[in-house]
Amino acid sequence: MKKLTLIALIMVFSGISYGQALPVVPEVDLERYSGLWYEIKRMPSRFERGCMDVTAEYTVTEKRYVRVVNSCSKGEDSKGRTRIKGKAFVKKGSNNAKLRVQFFWPFRGDYWIIGLADDYSWAMVGDPSRRYLWILSRTKIMDPVLLDDLLLKAANLGFDTEMLEDGQSGI
Template sequence: MLLGFNLDKHCLKALRNTVLLSLFFSISATVSMAQSLETVPYVDLNRYVGKWYEIASFPQRFQKGCNATTAEYSLSNKGYVIVENRCNKDSVNGKRSYIKGKAFIVEHSGNAKLKVQFFWPFKGKYWIIDLADDYSYAVVAHPNRKYLWILSRTSDMDDALYQEITSRVEAMGFDKSKLKRTKQF
Protein backbone atom coordinates (compact mmCIF):
# COMPACT_ATOMS: atom_id res chain seq x y z
CA MET A 1 0.00 0.00 0.00
CA LEU A 2 1.38 3.40 -1.00
CA LEU A 3 -0.15 6.63 0.32
CA GLY A 4 -3.35 4.85 1.18
CA PHE A 5 -3.73 3.34 -2.30
CA ASN A 6 -3.49 -0.34 -3.00
CA LEU A 7 -1.18 -0.70 -6.01
CA ASP A 8 -0.45 -3.94 -7.82
CA LYS A 9 2.97 -5.00 -9.13
CA HIS A 10 2.40 -3.43 -12.58
CA CYS A 11 1.44 -0.07 -11.12
CA LEU A 12 4.45 -0.08 -8.78
CA LYS A 13 6.75 -0.96 -11.70
CA ALA A 14 5.30 1.87 -13.81
CA LEU A 15 5.63 4.30 -10.90
CA ARG A 16 9.24 3.22 -10.28
CA ASN A 17 10.08 3.66 -13.99
CA THR A 18 8.48 7.10 -14.02
CA VAL A 19 10.52 8.18 -10.99
CA LEU A 20 13.73 6.78 -12.50
CA LEU A 21 13.10 8.53 -15.83
CA SER A 22 12.39 11.80 -14.00
CA LEU A 23 15.65 11.47 -12.09
CA PHE A 24 17.54 10.64 -15.29
CA PHE A 25 16.18 13.69 -17.14
CA SER A 26 16.84 15.90 -14.12
CA ILE A 27 20.46 14.73 -13.89
CA SER A 28 20.89 14.99 -17.68
CA ALA A 29 19.61 18.56 -17.66
CA THR A 30 22.03 19.46 -14.86
CA VAL A 31 24.98 17.89 -16.66
CA SER A 32 23.94 19.50 -19.95
CA MET A 33 23.62 22.91 -18.28
CA ALA A 34 27.04 22.50 -16.66
CA GLN A 35 28.56 21.66 -20.04
CA SER A 36 26.93 24.50 -21.98
CA LEU A 37 29.68 27.03 -22.38
CA GLU A 38 29.75 29.36 -25.35
CA THR A 39 32.95 29.99 -27.23
CA VAL A 40 33.75 32.94 -29.43
CA PRO A 41 32.24 32.42 -32.89
CA TYR A 42 35.53 32.44 -34.82
CA VAL A 43 39.28 32.58 -34.19
CA ASP A 44 41.70 33.63 -36.92
CA LEU A 45 44.58 31.29 -36.08
CA ASN A 46 47.09 33.43 -37.99
CA ARG A 47 46.28 36.30 -35.60
CA TYR A 48 46.08 34.03 -32.53
CA VAL A 49 49.54 32.49 -32.89
CA GLY A 50 52.44 34.11 -31.09
CA LYS A 51 53.33 34.75 -27.48
CA TRP A 52 50.77 35.13 -24.70
CA TYR A 53 51.36 36.02 -21.05
CA GLU A 54 49.26 34.40 -18.35
CA ILE A 55 47.60 37.19 -16.36
CA ALA A 56 45.53 34.95 -14.08
CA SER A 57 44.30 31.38 -13.84
CA PHE A 58 42.56 28.84 -11.69
CA PRO A 59 45.51 27.22 -9.87
CA GLN A 60 46.26 23.73 -11.19
CA ARG A 61 48.51 21.03 -9.79
CA PHE A 62 50.54 20.90 -13.01
CA GLN A 63 51.31 24.63 -12.71
CA LYS A 64 52.22 24.61 -9.03
CA GLY A 65 54.90 27.19 -8.24
CA CYS A 66 54.77 28.76 -11.72
CA ASN A 67 55.55 32.45 -12.20
CA ALA A 68 56.21 34.47 -15.35
CA THR A 69 54.07 31.96 -17.25
CA THR A 70 53.82 32.23 -21.02
CA ALA A 71 52.32 30.23 -23.86
CA GLU A 72 53.58 30.43 -27.41
CA TYR A 73 51.56 29.09 -30.31
CA SER A 74 52.67 28.44 -33.87
CA LEU A 75 51.09 26.68 -36.82
CA SER A 76 52.60 23.40 -37.95
CA ASN A 77 52.69 22.38 -41.59
CA LYS A 78 50.71 19.27 -40.57
CA GLY A 79 47.54 21.15 -39.63
CA TYR A 80 47.84 21.41 -35.87
CA VAL A 81 49.00 24.14 -33.50
CA ILE A 82 52.34 23.78 -31.70
CA VAL A 83 52.00 24.77 -28.02
CA GLU A 84 55.05 25.79 -25.96
CA ASN A 85 54.40 26.62 -22.31
CA ARG A 86 57.06 28.14 -20.09
CA CYS A 87 57.22 29.31 -16.51
CA ASN A 88 59.74 30.04 -13.78
CA LYS A 89 59.40 27.83 -10.73
CA ASP A 90 58.87 29.34 -7.26
CA SER A 91 59.71 32.93 -8.28
CA VAL A 92 59.86 35.16 -11.36
CA ASN A 93 63.62 34.49 -11.45
CA GLY A 94 63.34 30.79 -10.62
CA LYS A 95 64.35 27.77 -12.64
CA ARG A 96 62.82 27.76 -16.13
CA SER A 97 60.25 25.02 -16.81
CA TYR A 98 59.16 24.08 -20.35
CA ILE A 99 56.66 21.75 -21.97
CA LYS A 100 55.75 21.35 -25.63
CA GLY A 101 52.49 19.97 -26.99
CA LYS A 102 50.06 19.98 -29.86
CA ALA A 103 46.58 21.44 -30.22
CA PHE A 104 44.10 20.00 -32.68
CA ILE A 105 41.22 22.12 -33.98
CA VAL A 106 37.74 20.72 -33.37
CA GLU A 107 35.85 20.71 -36.67
CA HIS A 108 32.95 23.14 -37.10
CA SER A 109 34.02 25.17 -34.04
CA GLY A 110 35.25 28.26 -35.88
CA ASN A 111 38.72 27.37 -34.52
CA ALA A 112 37.50 28.30 -31.03
CA LYS A 113 37.63 24.75 -29.66
CA LEU A 114 40.87 22.83 -29.57
CA LYS A 115 42.08 19.61 -28.01
CA VAL A 116 45.51 20.07 -26.45
CA GLN A 117 47.85 17.14 -26.03
CA PHE A 118 51.04 17.20 -23.98
CA PHE A 119 51.19 13.48 -23.28
CA TRP A 120 49.89 10.90 -25.72
CA PRO A 121 47.10 9.73 -25.76
CA PHE A 122 45.56 12.29 -23.37
CA LYS A 123 43.91 15.42 -24.74
CA GLY A 124 42.33 18.30 -22.85
CA LYS A 125 39.66 20.71 -24.00
CA TYR A 126 40.92 24.22 -24.76
CA TRP A 127 38.00 26.52 -25.50
CA ILE A 128 38.45 30.19 -26.34
CA ILE A 129 35.52 31.86 -24.59
CA ASP A 130 36.52 35.52 -24.84
CA LEU A 131 38.81 37.27 -27.29
CA ALA A 132 39.60 40.92 -27.89
CA ASP A 133 38.80 42.22 -31.38
CA ASP A 134 42.47 43.13 -31.76
CA TYR A 135 43.65 39.80 -30.24
CA SER A 136 45.27 41.65 -27.33
CA TYR A 137 43.72 39.31 -24.75
CA ALA A 138 42.05 35.91 -24.68
CA VAL A 139 40.22 33.83 -22.11
CA VAL A 140 40.60 30.07 -22.35
CA ALA A 141 38.65 27.48 -20.39
CA HIS A 142 37.42 23.93 -20.13
CA PRO A 143 33.63 23.45 -20.38
CA ASN A 144 33.56 21.87 -16.91
CA ARG A 145 34.60 25.30 -15.57
CA LYS A 146 37.47 23.86 -13.49
CA TYR A 147 40.15 25.35 -15.75
CA LEU A 148 40.41 29.01 -16.71
CA TRP A 149 43.24 31.20 -18.01
CA ILE A 150 43.27 34.90 -18.80
CA LEU A 151 45.97 35.64 -21.37
CA SER A 152 47.39 38.88 -22.71
CA ARG A 153 49.89 39.88 -25.38
CA THR A 154 51.64 41.95 -22.72
CA SER A 155 52.87 40.89 -19.29
CA ASP A 156 50.59 43.40 -17.56
CA MET A 157 46.89 44.12 -17.95
CA ASP A 158 45.00 47.28 -17.08
CA ASP A 159 43.01 46.64 -13.89
CA ALA A 160 39.75 48.01 -15.36
CA LEU A 161 40.05 45.59 -18.29
CA TYR A 162 40.83 42.73 -15.91
CA GLN A 163 37.70 43.55 -13.88
CA GLU A 164 35.57 43.63 -17.07
CA ILE A 165 36.90 40.21 -18.11
CA THR A 166 36.39 38.66 -14.68
CA SER A 167 32.82 40.00 -14.57
CA ARG A 168 32.11 38.36 -17.94
CA VAL A 169 33.56 35.00 -16.87
CA GLU A 170 31.54 35.16 -13.66
CA ALA A 171 28.41 35.68 -15.80
CA MET A 172 29.43 32.52 -17.70
CA GLY A 173 29.29 30.52 -14.48
CA PHE A 174 32.93 30.63 -13.33
CA ASP A 175 33.80 31.32 -9.69
CA LYS A 176 36.02 34.36 -10.11
CA SER A 177 37.15 34.12 -6.48
CA LYS A 178 39.25 31.11 -7.56
CA LEU A 179 41.30 33.23 -9.98
CA LYS A 180 44.88 33.83 -8.95
CA ARG A 181 46.94 36.58 -10.56
CA THR A 182 50.15 35.35 -12.12
CA LYS A 183 53.38 37.09 -11.12
CA GLN A 184 55.18 38.34 -14.21
CA PHE A 185 58.49 40.16 -14.64
Protein backbone atom coordinates in the same frame (compact mmCIF):
# COMPACT_ATOMS: atom_id res chain seq x y z
CA MET B 1 12.22 9.35 -7.82
CA LYS B 2 15.12 7.12 -6.78
CA LYS B 3 16.15 6.82 -10.41
CA LEU B 4 16.25 10.62 -10.88
CA THR B 5 18.26 11.04 -7.69
CA LEU B 6 20.73 8.40 -8.85
CA ILE B 7 21.12 10.07 -12.26
CA ALA B 8 21.68 13.47 -10.62
CA LEU B 9 24.31 12.02 -8.28
CA ILE B 10 26.11 10.31 -11.14
CA MET B 11 26.21 13.59 -13.08
CA VAL B 12 27.55 15.53 -10.10
CA PHE B 13 30.26 13.05 -9.21
CA SER B 14 31.35 12.36 -12.78
CA GLY B 15 31.94 16.04 -13.48
CA ILE B 16 29.35 16.27 -16.24
CA SER B 17 28.20 19.82 -16.73
CA TYR B 18 24.44 19.90 -16.78
CA GLY B 19 24.23 23.69 -16.73
CA GLN B 20 24.40 26.24 -19.47
CA ALA B 21 26.55 25.46 -22.52
CA LEU B 22 29.80 27.40 -22.71
CA PRO B 23 29.72 29.83 -25.66
CA VAL B 24 32.85 30.43 -27.71
CA VAL B 25 33.87 33.30 -29.97
CA PRO B 26 32.44 33.13 -33.52
CA GLU B 27 35.81 32.65 -35.24
CA VAL B 28 39.56 32.61 -34.56
CA ASP B 29 42.32 33.40 -37.05
CA LEU B 30 45.01 31.00 -35.82
CA GLU B 31 47.78 32.94 -37.58
CA ARG B 32 46.85 36.06 -35.61
CA TYR B 33 46.38 34.01 -32.43
CA SER B 34 49.88 32.56 -32.80
CA GLY B 35 52.74 34.06 -30.86
CA LEU B 36 53.57 34.78 -27.23
CA TRP B 37 50.87 35.21 -24.58
CA TYR B 38 51.26 36.11 -20.89
CA GLU B 39 49.02 34.36 -18.41
CA ILE B 40 47.34 37.04 -16.29
CA LYS B 41 44.92 34.85 -14.29
CA ARG B 42 44.23 31.12 -14.06
CA MET B 43 42.21 28.56 -12.17
CA PRO B 44 44.42 26.52 -9.84
CA SER B 45 45.61 23.26 -11.36
CA ARG B 46 48.12 20.62 -10.38
CA PHE B 47 50.07 21.09 -13.60
CA GLU B 48 50.70 24.79 -12.86
CA ARG B 49 51.24 24.48 -9.12
CA GLY B 50 53.94 26.92 -7.99
CA CYS B 51 54.25 28.53 -11.43
CA MET B 52 54.78 32.27 -11.87
CA ASP B 53 55.63 34.41 -14.88
CA VAL B 54 53.71 31.96 -17.05
CA THR B 55 53.80 32.26 -20.82
CA ALA B 56 52.27 30.28 -23.64
CA GLU B 57 53.57 30.36 -27.18
CA TYR B 58 51.48 29.08 -30.08
CA THR B 59 52.72 28.31 -33.59
CA VAL B 60 50.58 27.06 -36.47
CA THR B 61 52.33 24.18 -38.23
CA GLU B 62 52.12 22.89 -41.78
CA LYS B 63 50.71 19.65 -40.38
CA ARG B 64 47.42 21.38 -39.43
CA TYR B 65 47.94 21.55 -35.69
CA VAL B 66 49.15 24.25 -33.31
CA ARG B 67 52.46 23.78 -31.53
CA VAL B 68 52.18 24.80 -27.85
CA VAL B 69 55.08 25.71 -25.56
CA ASN B 70 54.13 26.65 -22.00
CA SER B 71 56.80 27.90 -19.61
CA CYS B 72 57.02 29.28 -16.09
CA SER B 73 59.34 30.03 -13.21
CA LYS B 74 58.97 28.04 -10.00
CA GLY B 75 60.14 29.86 -6.88
CA GLU B 76 62.74 32.58 -6.43
CA ASP B 77 65.64 30.13 -6.36
CA SER B 78 64.52 28.46 -9.59
CA LYS B 79 67.26 28.19 -12.18
CA GLY B 80 65.80 28.87 -15.58
CA ARG B 81 62.28 28.17 -16.66
CA THR B 82 60.24 25.00 -16.69
CA ARG B 83 58.88 24.23 -20.16
CA ILE B 84 56.39 21.77 -21.54
CA LYS B 85 55.58 21.22 -25.20
CA GLY B 86 52.31 20.03 -26.67
CA LYS B 87 49.98 20.11 -29.65
CA ALA B 88 46.54 21.61 -30.10
CA PHE B 89 44.06 20.21 -32.60
CA VAL B 90 41.10 22.21 -33.91
CA LYS B 91 37.66 20.71 -33.39
CA LYS B 92 35.94 20.51 -36.77
CA GLY B 93 33.09 22.95 -37.30
CA SER B 94 34.23 25.31 -34.52
CA ASN B 95 35.80 28.01 -36.73
CA ASN B 96 39.03 27.43 -34.77
CA ALA B 97 37.43 28.49 -31.45
CA LYS B 98 37.48 24.98 -29.90
CA LEU B 99 40.74 23.09 -29.62
CA ARG B 100 41.92 19.95 -27.86
CA VAL B 101 45.38 20.32 -26.32
CA GLN B 102 47.64 17.32 -25.78
CA PHE B 103 50.80 17.37 -23.69
CA PHE B 104 50.93 13.64 -22.92
CA TRP B 105 49.55 11.01 -25.28
CA PRO B 106 46.74 9.91 -25.24
CA PHE B 107 45.28 12.60 -22.95
CA ARG B 108 43.71 15.74 -24.42
CA GLY B 109 41.99 18.67 -22.74
CA ASP B 110 39.46 21.18 -23.98
CA TYR B 111 40.79 24.64 -24.87
CA TRP B 112 37.84 26.81 -25.82
CA ILE B 113 38.38 30.45 -26.72
CA ILE B 114 35.48 32.18 -24.97
CA GLY B 115 36.67 35.77 -25.32
CA LEU B 116 39.02 37.47 -27.75
CA ALA B 117 39.89 41.10 -28.47
CA ASP B 118 39.32 42.29 -32.02
CA ASP B 119 43.04 43.11 -32.22
CA TYR B 120 44.04 39.82 -30.54
CA SER B 121 45.59 41.70 -27.60
CA TRP B 122 43.84 39.52 -24.99
CA ALA B 123 42.04 36.19 -24.85
CA MET B 124 39.95 34.28 -22.36
CA VAL B 125 40.10 30.49 -22.55
CA GLY B 126 38.07 27.94 -20.63
CA ASP B 127 36.66 24.46 -20.72
CA PRO B 128 33.01 23.36 -20.62
CA SER B 129 33.33 21.94 -17.09
CA ARG B 130 34.39 25.40 -15.84
CA ARG B 131 37.31 23.81 -13.95
CA TYR B 132 39.89 25.59 -16.10
CA LEU B 133 40.08 29.25 -17.07
CA TRP B 134 42.92 31.38 -18.35
CA ILE B 135 43.00 35.10 -19.02
CA LEU B 136 45.83 35.84 -21.44
CA SER B 137 47.40 39.04 -22.71
CA ARG B 138 50.04 39.99 -25.25
CA THR B 139 51.58 42.16 -22.53
CA LYS B 140 52.68 41.18 -19.04
CA ILE B 141 50.33 43.70 -17.45
CA MET B 142 46.64 44.03 -18.31
CA ASP B 143 44.57 47.18 -17.86
CA PRO B 144 42.74 46.73 -14.50
CA VAL B 145 39.40 47.93 -15.91
CA LEU B 146 39.62 45.40 -18.76
CA LEU B 147 40.59 42.65 -16.31
CA ASP B 148 37.58 43.48 -14.11
CA ASP B 149 35.33 43.29 -17.18
CA LEU B 150 36.74 39.88 -18.12
CA LEU B 151 36.35 38.60 -14.56
CA LEU B 152 32.71 39.69 -14.58
CA LYS B 153 32.16 37.97 -17.93
CA ALA B 154 33.78 34.78 -16.61
CA ALA B 155 31.60 34.85 -13.49
CA ASN B 156 28.50 35.33 -15.64
CA LEU B 157 29.56 32.26 -17.65
CA GLY B 158 29.63 30.17 -14.46
CA PHE B 159 33.33 30.26 -13.54
CA ASP B 160 34.26 30.64 -9.86
CA THR B 161 36.45 33.72 -10.27
CA GLU B 162 37.21 33.83 -6.53
CA MET B 163 39.47 30.82 -7.17
CA LEU B 164 41.66 32.56 -9.77
CA GLU B 165 45.40 32.88 -9.20
CA ASP B 166 47.87 35.39 -10.65
CA GLY B 167 50.02 34.17 -13.52
CA GLN B 168 52.63 36.93 -13.25
CA SER B 169 54.76 37.90 -10.25
CA GLY B 170 55.32 41.39 -8.93
CA ILE B 171 52.20 42.85 -10.51
